[in-house]
Amino acid sequence: MGCIKSKENKSPAIKYTPENPPEPISTSASHYGTEHTTVTPTSSTKGSSVNFNSLSMTPFGGSSGVTPFGGTSSSFSVVPSSYPTGLTGGVTIFVALYDYEARTTEDLSFKKGERFQIINNTEGDWWEARSIATGKNGYIPSNYVAPADSIQAEEWYFGKMGRKDAERLLLNPGNQRGIFLVRESETTKGAYSLSIRDWDEVRGDNVKHYKIRKLDNGGYYITTRAQFDTLQKLVKHYTGSLLDFLKEGDGKYLKLPQLVDMAAQIADGMAYIERMNYIHRDLRAANILVGENLVCKIADFGLARLIEDNEYTARQGAKFPIKWTAPEAALYGRFTIKSDVWSFGILQTELVTKGRVPYPGMVNREVLEQVERGYRMPCPQGCPESLHELMNLCWKKDPDERPTFEYIQSFLEDYFTATEPQYQPGENL
Numbered sequence: 001m002g003c004i005k006s007k008e009n010k011s012p013a014i015k016y017t018p019e020n021p022p023e024p025i026s027t028s029a030s031h032y033g034t035e036h037t038t039v040t041p042t043s044s045t046k047g048s049s050v051n052f053n054s055l056s057m058t059p060f061g062g063s064s065g066v067t068p069f070g071g072t073s074s075s076f077s078v079v080p081s082s083y084p085t086g087l088t089g090g091v092t093i094f095v096a097l098y099d100y101e102a103r104t105t106e107d108l109s110f111k112k113g114e115r116f117q118i119i120n121n122t123e124g125d126w127w128e129a130r131s132i133a134t135g136k137n138g139y140i141p142s143n144y145v146a147p148a149d150s151i152q153a154e155e156w157y158f159g160k161m162g163r164k165d166a167e168r169l170l171l172n173p174g175n176q177r178g179i180f181l182v183r184e185s186e187t188t189k190g191a192y193s194l195s196i197r198d199w200d201e202v203r204g205d206n207v208k209h210y211k212i213r214k215l216d217n218g219g220y221y222i223t224t225r226a227q228f229d230t231l232q233k234l235v236k237h238y239t240g241s242l243l244d245f246l247k248e249g250d251g252k253y254l255k256l257p258q259l260v261d262m263a264a265q266i267a268d269g270m271a272y273i274e275r276m277n278y279i280h281r282d283l284r285a286a287n288i289l290v291g292e293n294l295v296c297k298i299a300d301f302g303l304a305r306l307i308e309d310n311e312y313t314a315r316q317g318a319k320f321p322i323k324w325t326a327p328e329a330a331l332y333g334r335f336t337i338k339s340d341v342w343s344f345g346i347l348q349t350e351l352v353t354k355g356r357v358p359y360p361g362m363v364n365r366e367v368l369e370q371v372e373r374g375y376r377m378p379c380p381q382g383c384p385e386s387l388h389e390l391m392n393l394c395w396k397k398d399p400d401e402r403p404t405f406e407y408i409q410s411f412l413e414d415y416f417t418a419t420e421p422q423y424q425p426g427e428n429l
Contacts, residue, residue, distance in 0.1 A: 093118075094153075095147075095153040106139050107139050108137075161184070170195060177198060178197065180194060180197070181194075185212075195208070221234070243288075246285065246351065259352060260387070260416070263351055265295070266283075266288060271406045271408075279340055283340050284347055324347070324358065325343065328399060338402045341403065342395060348390070349391065352382070352387070382428045382429040383429065384420055384423070386419045
């Protein structure tokens with residue numbers, strides 16, 4: 001299976017020069033004074049390969065069982081600088097769409113994908129921002145960034161791109177069957193098109209195009225049988241996750257070394273989030289993408305938050321996946337990175353049971369009551385006791401007694417040399 005690479009792994013580059021790159025922003029009365037300054041985005045892109053998996057239905061039509069998994073990463077749409085100004089309350093996170101090299105000492109240099117907290121966006125096209133990665137403050141060009149939860153920030157979104165340009169890009173040598181992108185519809189305002197590379201014996205390599213239609217209530221669908229509130233949810237539905245991989249894909253044949261390595265990769269990603277003082281709040285197998293060579297990437301940051309004073313209190317009525325949520329978070333709304341550690345322990349059970357739902361046979365209320373009384377899931381069949389001990393560490397009642405993700409990553413990376421050097425493959429693990 002293939003998808004967007006995680007960590008520092010770079011997938012084969014997709015080189016594309018847009019005919020209509022983003023309009024350069026100009027300033028006349030910004031922090032640069034009265035002289036006009038233009039900024040032209042550098043169109044550096046990278047792609048990701050996607051394979052097909054067999055399904056009982058064909059969500060995109062065409063070939064039987066088409067399931068895109070992952071996507072191409074880039075964006076060449078004009079990012080408007082008309083986001084709401086005068087930010088008040090909360091934290092507004094934006095993500096860089098392009099690399100940028102500072103032109104003055106007041107600017108911030110940054111790389112594509114870097115995240116920012118916007119401090120002030122009321123002064124025209126140049127916004128004052130704080131880099132989450134470096135902690136530095138400075139000015140950034142507003143058409144180089146997009147809200148972190150917007151479609152412009154998604155790696156598979158290409159904005160205004162014609163059908164022929166999409167075909168030329170997807171059919172570039174090195175791109176594999178199943179790689180896809182989403183672009184604005186050329187014929188229907190407010191709708192989108194999915195373009196996906198395919199292959200068959202008659203046509204060879206080709207690109208199929210599918211309309212993503214918009215509902216009157218703002219939702220999206222390809223087929224009326226499956227409708228979604230957002231474009232991101234639609235794409236996520238049709239892309240594979242670790243959970244799907246374990247239950248229905250090749251993941252059900254994996255042995256313990258591969259599963260532990262995947263857990264170590266996830267811990268590595270969470271250790272980075274830990275260092276950046278963020279929390280995820282929705283860590284589970286359904287939100288992990290699996291790529292070539294079993295590369296894992298943490299996804300779905302819809303509940304993620306930057307935290308201060310090491311704790312975030314959720315608003316009343318907020319909904320969370322109870323079986324994965326730490327008791328102090330589920331009962332009292334108190335989230336810390338240690339509540340993510342609890343969720344990681346649950347995710348480990350998903351790995352070793354090949355996708356079994358946690359706390360089998362229990363409903364959410366039962367889980368809350370039993371966990372509060374001290375119940376913890378027993379060691380899964382075939383799972384080494386040493387790995388179950390790590391799970392129990394993650395499930396300590398006192399959050400301060402739970403390990404850090406840095407520790408978990410180190411433990412898992414050295415697991416078969418320091419903890420289980422005598423491991424022998426079993427029937428399932």
